[in-house]
Each structure stands twice: as structure tokens, then as C-alpha cells.
Amino acid sequence: MSLISEENVRGGNVFRDLSADDEEWQPTEIESLCMNCYQNGTTRLLLTKIPFFKEIIVSSFSCTNCGWSNTEIQSAGRIHDQGVCYTLKVKSKQDLNREVVKADCAKTRIPELDFEIPPFTQKGSLSTIEGLLDRAVAGLEQDQPARRASEPQVAEKLDEFIQKLKKLKDVEHEFTLVIEDPSGNSFVENPVAPQKDEALTVTRFKRTVQQDQQLGIRADDDLEEEPAGNDLDTMRGEVLVFPTNCPECNAPASTNMKLVQIPHFKEVVIMATNCDSCGHRTNEVKSGGATEELGTKITLQVTDASDMTRDVLKSETCSVLIPELEFELGMAALGGKFTTLEGLLEDIKDLTVSKNPFVCGDSSDADRVEKLKEFGEKIEKILAGEMKVHIVLDDPAGNSYVQNVYAPEPDPEMTVEKYTRTFEQNEELGLNDMKTENYQEAK
Template sequence: MSGISEECVRGGTSLFRDINADDDDSQPTEIESLCMNCHENGNTRLLLSMIPFFKEVIISSFHCDHCNWSNTEIQSAGRIQDQGIRYAVKIKSTRDLNREVVRSDSAVTKIPELDFEMPAFTQKGSLSTIEGLLDRTVAGLEQDQTVRRVATPDVALKIEEFIKKLQKLKDVEEEFTLIIEDVSGNSFVENPVAPQKDEAMTVVHFNRTPEQDAQLGLYPENQEDGEPPTNNPEDMRDEVLQFNTNCPDCNAPAATNMKLLQIPHFKEVIIMATNCDVCGHRTNEVKSGGATEKLGTKITLHITDTSDMSRDLLKSETCSVLIPELEFELGMGAVSGKFTTLEGLLINIKDLIVSKNPFMCGDSSTPDRMEKLQLFGQKIDQIIAAELDVHVVLDDPAGNSYIQNVYAPDPDPELTIEKYTRTYEQNEDLGINDMKTEGYAA
């Protein structure tokens, strides 16, 4: 993430100037803006400034003349730093309370002696002093005290006691520690003796965790210069991606979920599922996660028991389904890619041929055709019940289909897998004949 570049110039002069009352260019820019308290127009002042021994910042201050509400914020004008930063300051005297503090909205503020912690992203960034930081914390705690005294008196009493402890810190009767830890690296605590070392302050730079990077909206990239970020398939298997699409039935806006899945003893596949909230239509599809194999694959399963119906099955969109005993063949593309069980595939075939067949109803239907298709549906039911001795064949010229071997890694006596060289016509159907992967620049 980057803000205003450090190299920005205006008329040959840097946009970010030291604050100087005699320099007209260092005066703030005033903008009329809406007051979020009374909704009248107020005035916002913007100033691009440089903090000595730190970096460029954008300071904004708002004031409303109608309700006298005011607010100040500060934003870093640079990018998120490569490392986070942690300041630990020992407050020994009231002079230490005058140290300037830049606290970004991603910073955590802690006072260990009071067991106090202000989490990140709970307040806007601010430019203040340590005393001002304590005053702002007290003001935040006092904000809802009136309501708490009525709703939860016990909680209000405890907060009042804690506020007194914070106010007492400003007297510095006892030494205490202020810790500011910012994962973005854009917070700052003044060193009053700079450029000499500050004995009362410890500064530690640290590497962010992946969780902290995610909080800042950062994503891992390849560490070698010039190489694009890569997606790790191991990470993608645990992630469900979603993209907007239209329902294939009613064309209403819908969402499609997509997930990468590793099939044991086979390969990776991409499962996509769409659910339409308008018409209730559901569809799922499976795509191969790999390339087209060099050889086609013909898988033959001899069904001998109802337990065969629970075998996992992957049918790619280029696969044909055959049942020789029924003289049945379902060509490639007739049913989209599916990752299901053998029973699920047979039910889909029955629905396609019988239930959803437009020639089974209306004027297009004939008694002979209806009787023939209903008989086919009954035979599919008998196959599911293992009452017919049949073979189911998956013929995939792309080599991306699969039937589970329940004896893996040993051979399955009822499962036969044949590899074959594709014909010219099959390569033409797959679009391989027109592919040129070598010497295409010539």
C-alpha cells in the first residue's frame, strides 16, 4: 500500500515541508466539509509535513463553528514498511510526557503497569504528545460513562477507578512504561536527544506474521526480484473461491463456488457449484486441474455388488459413458464434468434420458418411445441394485477421468484401465491438431 510518493514535487520543491510560519507554502490547505456531529458545513485543514528523524505525514484537522466539534487525524504519506516497529519508553519525569507521538490506526498501545492495552484499528491515527495520548484515552473511556452509570453501574465504577489511575500517571509519581507496537511500521515516538541514542527508549523492528500481513491487506509475494507472485496449490486446497455469474436457468445473478481438490491416487481437479436463490436451480461441474494426457484412457468396471455404487467417480467433460450390455452410449459433452459416485452418475443418466427428456411429454411423445425409455430407466434401477451383470465404461480421450480403486494401492480385480493412442478425429475434437506449442514464433 502506498500513499503520496516521497518523490512528489511541486514547482521543483518537495510537497512535504518543514512547518515554518514564514513560508507560505507550508501553510495548511482549507476545505469546506460536512460535520458528522451536527451535519452542518465545517472546515477541514490539511497539511503535508515532515517529522524530523521520521518521515512524511498528512495532518488533518476539522472544526465546526456551528457545534464547536473538532477532530484531528494523521496519516502516513508513505508505504507500509517492510517490518513492524515496537517502541518502549520509560516515563521517569513530567518532561517525558512532552515527547511527540505519531500513532497510526494499526498501532497497539500498552501500559504494562496498569495492565492496559488499546487494540489496533480502534482509533484513528493521531499526532500528539504522550500526555495528549493519555488525555485522549481518558476522553474515550469517559464518552459513554453517563449511559453506563444507568445501565451497568458496576462497570461504570470500575472504569472511573481506571480513569483516575490514568490521570494520576500524568503526575509521574512513579515510573511507568509506554509501549507502542505498530505492525505497519508507521508509528513514531520522538527521541528528544536525537541524533544521540535515547537511553530511556527501546526500539525494536520485527517481521510480521502472516496474520498481521492479512490485517494490513498484504499478501505474500515471491522474494526474488522480477518473479510474479505464485499460488501454492497446498494453500488453495483449503480455500473456497467465489465469483459472480448468472444462473443458467433463469439468468438471475448468482454466485459460483470453486475449490481445488486432490483425488487420492489420481490428480487435482477443480469443483464448481452454482446455487440460484431466485429459482432454486443448482448445478455442479468438475474440471481437470491438469493438462490433457498424452494418451487416452478407457476405464471398465464390472459391477458385481451394490457396494460398487459407492465408488468415487470423476467424469470429465470429454468423457463418454458406455454400458455395452444395454447397447447404451452417452457421448462426450452430453453431461458436464462431474465428481460423484457411480450411483450418482447412473441417476444423472436416468434423469437425462427419462425424467428430463423433452420427448417424453407433450405432442412429441409416442407410446413406443415412452415404453422404451421407461424400460431403460427400470434397467438403470436394476443396475443400481446390482441385479444386472453389466460393465460401465468411461472412455476419455483426454485421460482425465477416474473410477476409484477400492483395493488401492493393490490392483482391483473388477477394474480395468487401458491407455491408448488417440485417433486424428479424437485430437480434432479436443482441438489438439491445431495446437502449436513449439516454434510458434517462427
Template sequence: MSALGALDPARGVRAAGLFRPLSAEDEEQQPAEIESLCMACYRNGVTRLLLTRIPFFREIIVSSFTCNSCAWSNSEIQSAGRIQDQGVCYTLAVRKKQDMNREVVKTDCATARVPELDFEIPAFSQKGALTTIEGLIDRAIAGLKQDQPIRRETDTDVAGKIDQFISKLKRLKGVDSAFTFILDDPSGNSFVENPHAPQRDEALVVTHYRRTAQQAAMLGLEIEESKEDSADPADDLRNEVLQFSTNCPECNAPAATNMKLVQIPHFKEVIIMATNCDVCGHRTNEVKSGGAVEPLGTKITLHVTDPSDMTRDILKSETCRVEIPELEFELGMGALGGKFTTLEGLLKDIQGLVAKNPFTLGDSSTPDRAEQLHAFGRKLQQIVDGELRVHLVLDDPAGNSYLQNVYAPEDDPEMRVEHYERLFEQNEELGLNDMKTEGYEADCSSSR
């Protein structure tokens, strides 16, 4: 109970060192044991709780129950961190049996689907788990088999149909034919392994999206509607730093976020937000565009030829993809959030993101995969040191990203800026297809 008491939001902060990174070499990281009631035989068993931190998923609680009387056991994971700003959907094309071994973090509120079989594991029907795709299918098979003996006595037709469906699920494990695995989590805390990291996985598509009102209500979130007071004109905020209260994304302690409006030369206004936690020392900064979505998307290609290129200012919006073709590397939308930094700072952030990949640490890592990541990190460092010439591509369908032109107002011979028409899918991802910004006066007059 003492460990769980540290999670009480009323206390404001967690005990220092309560959540430790998961490591087989950490001898001090021992699970807490609590005597609990077994729901199978109603005798006492033991629940073990391990509070740990996994990169990308922040803090989780791993729990395991075992009953010595009836040998019943159960295990699950629960997120101890905050719900992410956006939901996430993973779409994996399973083509070979090795794909069944991909590790999966599935939270309680995530939905898993296989469209080819019209098969779905609804949200909150299973406890959270750290497993593999094969493990999720095994859990579904075990759940369907649970009441089969009773069904065979009461309804043989239904029992026969379930047996046929179980056979189809077993064939999925052998990957006799390709199928699609979809993991949709409105909380944004689920994950599907990319074994080719840091390179792009052609079989895996990761999509970040805004939660609907129904999904927010399912997660217990309240959506506040912003109210604009048109009577009072807006004050000039360019010379003022606004501050509002929030919680630290790492330790959940009360913290303050500073926000300021900044004009970028030869570009537009952006909003810079910075949070500094006095409890755990965590610092974060984020940049959001202060203007509207541009009519055309923007693709910026820079040929990095000199170490001085590392000092170029760069604005990466939340909707921007970053590519380094020579390294076969791609950073998708939503990763790292919005940032206003230098080119060197962006590469350093990418290095930190790759180094914290949860499936290359601890028991989940393999020597080959770890060596690939170390080699990729060395190549990034060579770019920073000016020893490796590459092309850096910023592809932003919203047109809100920027890379400094050191020759301004003249053209930069090493940088190419292209504007393009967005595809329907890109407009859909930005929420523009259903957005209406014209014809309001006509609608109002007709309604009268």
C-alpha cells in the first residue's frame, strides 16, 4: 500500500526513485508483494507489483498474481503516466512468421483488429499486456475456449462456429497467408515494435490522430470549448511571456509552462512553450505555428556540405516528416513534437530518440539490433562533425516548417524549397476535408 500511496495525485509528487528504468542488472529493483484474495478459489494469494519506466511509454505498473492453493495466475500492465496528447494507430502487414514475434504494448483502452477475419478485441475487454502479436492471438483463443464445454452441452451450433473461428485464428499464427494487424489506442500509450529501427519499416504504418468526443469520454477526459470574447481586442503579446500551471510529463508534479509569441525573420509567427520542473529537473520545449495552415505543402531539401550548416535555425512543426535518404531514415509526423532549434540540435534529439528505443534495451535487445543502432548513432555524429555529407528533407504538408537561408534574401545554392498540392489523405490527416471556412454569411441570412 505504501507504493500505491505514492501515486496519489493529491500528494502532488511521486517519491524520488519510485519508478526506475527496467533493467536485469538492477538488483535494487524488487517488486512489492501484497497479500490478495484469489477470485478463483477465494483463498489468499500474492500480488507482485513492479513500478518501472520504459522509454516512450514513460511509467508503467507491472502486476502479477499467483495463488499457491489453486495455481491460478494472472499478469497485466497498467500505465502510470499521463494520457498522450494524440491517439495512435498502428497498421502492420503481417507477411511472414517472424512478424508474429514483434513485441506489442497493448493498454486496456486499445482495440486490436484483423480485418480479414472480421476479428476484433474491443477496448477494455482485456487487461493491458506487454506481449507479442502471437501472444495476443493466444489470449484471444484461450478466451474463446473458456466456455466451450458448456456451449457444447447447451448450443452445439454456436460451439461449432466458435471452433471453426478458433481454427482460423490458429492458422493466423502460422501465417499461411498475409493479413493485417491493427492496434488502435486513443490514449496514445500502445506500441508495436519496428525490428528495423532506426530505418523505416515498410510493413508498419504509424498514424497519430486527434481523439473524438466519444473517445475522450471513454478515457474520462473532459473537452473544454474555448470561448472568444470578440468585444475586447487582443493585446499585443509579442513582448509578454505568459505563464500557466500544468503538470510535469515525467513526475506529474505541479509545474509552470512559459509561452511567448515570436516572429521568425522571413517566415511567420510561432508560439514557443517551455516547461521546467523544479522537482525532477525535467525540461521540455515545444513550438506551435501561430498562423493558419498554408494553401500548399512545403518540402525543404538541404545538402549538408559544411559544419557551419549545423548552426542553421530550424522550425519543425508537429506535422513535419524528417528524412535522411543516405541513411534510409525517416522520422514520422508527431515524433519529437514541434521544435525550434538548430540543425545540430535536431540531430542530437534524433540521436536521443534512437538511443532510448525500448526494444533495444534490457532483455528485449539483441546484439545485431543494438549494433545497428550504435552504427546509426555514429553516422549521425559524423554528420554533426561535418565528416559525412547528406541531404536533409523536411516534408510538411501544412507548410508550417522552416529552415534558415543563410544567404537571405538571396537564394541558397544548397537548399531547395518546393511547394506542392496536398493529397486527399494528407488533408484528411490534417482535418481539412471536413473544415468549412466559407459561406457563413449566406448560411446565416438563409436561416433568418
């Protein structure tokens, strides 16, 4: 029996949203061997979507002979271009209720206890901070009875450590939780969205060769870094097409890439993906040049609706601030984009309000839903020109741009500031460990 019908593959409906009204989309049942009693049991597979975890495969096994059952969740979504690291300062018991999506390839650490859960030792899960702690305690307690009989000293030390883990749930002292996921599919909830979460730090990083091998996107015997690309001059004027998968329905799609010269700015690489199966469209922008010596902070005063037509280049290292709304969007949240100011604000509204999974269902909170609704209404007023605000693009790499409609004359509604990056900003960009002076090629 085929798990995925050819019709569903062609229609881009391999992964669908869970719905009680969808009677046609039922789990696939497969007769399989029970690893407890070695009799035949039943495995049920369901391909669906959950927010922030993208596409998943829910696998449930049950045996009618011995009563043993097991449930697992596997991510079927695409691996992102960069890994993600969430660092959360847990200061109160309310922080223990934060929703967490932890992929199976993610590494979890609590530095205060020198405790680490290595990648691929736990299945992917959708839980809370408290749930992660309970799961870690359950894993350590699993073999304690046998350990007390064979290695009593080791068991005693583990009992002491387990008590320390359990005590973390009382939050008598602040502790740090770090989730590092090279696939970029993990997530930690921001309960004060759309405002910036002061207790949560999100950083993106480039995967190492070893991490690529662990994720299965690089051959085990391939220890060399990616070769340098060809001269950009050979790519100018050409549209390069390469195969990929749709980030929404995972169906085969094509990505177009082209070098574009932005007037009064610099050259950028624009990549656009259009899925014929589900109609999803996305575009991403990468800087075609090097990191600038100074960071750039662009402040635009929005005075009327005509400002919405300004071209905006937001690089993946750029954060967006709206001081009047006390809103800040961190770097890499929307990726690199070449759009208009209207398009940027629409994307911000979709990310924080329309596509926020924590405003519905069991995860919803009345106060949070009301705040996000008010935020969406304020964005609508900005788009209609009814509310005057300042839009600030802060890019430490200096690769972002807002169109000057008065060019080549100065724009009275816009200020562009150049500043020296801090050590922390250079660290996020990977510049502190980069050596380019007195470099000689090895002979």
C-alpha cells in the first residue's frame, strides 16, 4: 500500500492542516512488528503541519497483544540555510510555560548545571520549558533501579543531580536554557510579541561541515568546505535556475537567481521561488558585496501613504524598529527582502499577527490576543497614512537600503547614520575571528 498517493503529490497536498472537518484525510495504517512481544501490531502515519514546526510526520504504534504503544514526531520540513540558537534567561515560573518546539537534531544546554542533551538523543517534540525539564528528569531516572544495584555510587550522584534539575522548576534562582539547532527548525515562544523579549536572545549561525554531515546534506567523506564561486561577471545578465522544494508544501519547485544593480546603492543577489503546486511565492535577497566597514542606521519618517511605495532592501542582518509602537524585529526574522515599505509592513503584520500560532487554540491568551489585534490595527493605520511613525532599519553589516525619492538630492524625511560596530555585533557577523591582513595563500 502506497503511503502517499500520486494524486496528492501532484496536487501539493502531501502535508495538510489538521482539521476535524476533513474526513477524507485519514492516517495511513500499516501492519508492523511489535518490538516488545514480537507479535504484529499497527503503525499509523499522519502527514500534517503544525506552526513553526512546518511539516511533520506523526507516527503512532499500538499492539493489541501486549498493550505496548509508542508515539513519535519527525520533522519533514526543509532544513533552513542557517542554524538557530535560542538563549533564554528563565527568571520566573511564568517562563516555564513558554511553548518550545525542539527538533531532534537540536542540542539543549543548561550552563549553570553543566548539563547538556546531545543532538539526536531525543525525538522532536512540541512542549514547554517545564516539559523539557520533566523529560530530562524522566530520561535520567529511567535506568536508576538497575544502576543502584550495579553502581550505587554513580546512582547516588545522579540522584543528587536529578534533584537539582527538579529544583529548577521552583525558579528560586535564575538559570539559562540554550537550544542550538543547526537545522533552524526549533523555536522558543516570545510571550510579549510583537515587542522584543528582553529575556530571549535569538542568533543565526552558519553550519559547520560536521553539522551538515549530521543532517545528511553533505557526504560523510566530504571534508572540504564549499568551493568558491565563479567570477560574478559571468553571472551578470543571466537568470540562474536551480531545483529546490517549496517551503510550504514541500513539492518540487524552481528557484530563480539574478544579480541586480540597485541605483545609488550596490549590487545584490535576488532569489525568487514560485511553487506551481500550492501557489506559494517567496523572495530572498543577499548582498552581492562585502560587509561594510561601518554599520548603517536608516531612519525614515512616514508622513503619508505615498511613502509606502518606497523601495526597501532589508538584508538578513538588519533589524527593524518602530519606536512609536515599541516594536523591534530582530535580524534574520524575515530574512533578506527587496520589496516596498508597504510590503515590509505587511510581512511584519503577517509574522506577528496573522500567522502567529499562539493566538488560537489551547496556546491562546486573551490579553496577548488583544495586544496583537491592536498592533495589527496600528499597522493598518500606518499603511493607510493615518498614523505618522518612524521606521528604523539598523544594519550592522551596512547592506540595507531605503529609496531616496529626492535623489540625488538629500531626502528631508530620511536620515542615514554610519556607526562603528560593537564587539558583540562583530561577533554575530563572525568578523572577530576573521583574519584578512597579511594573508598569504599556502604553497
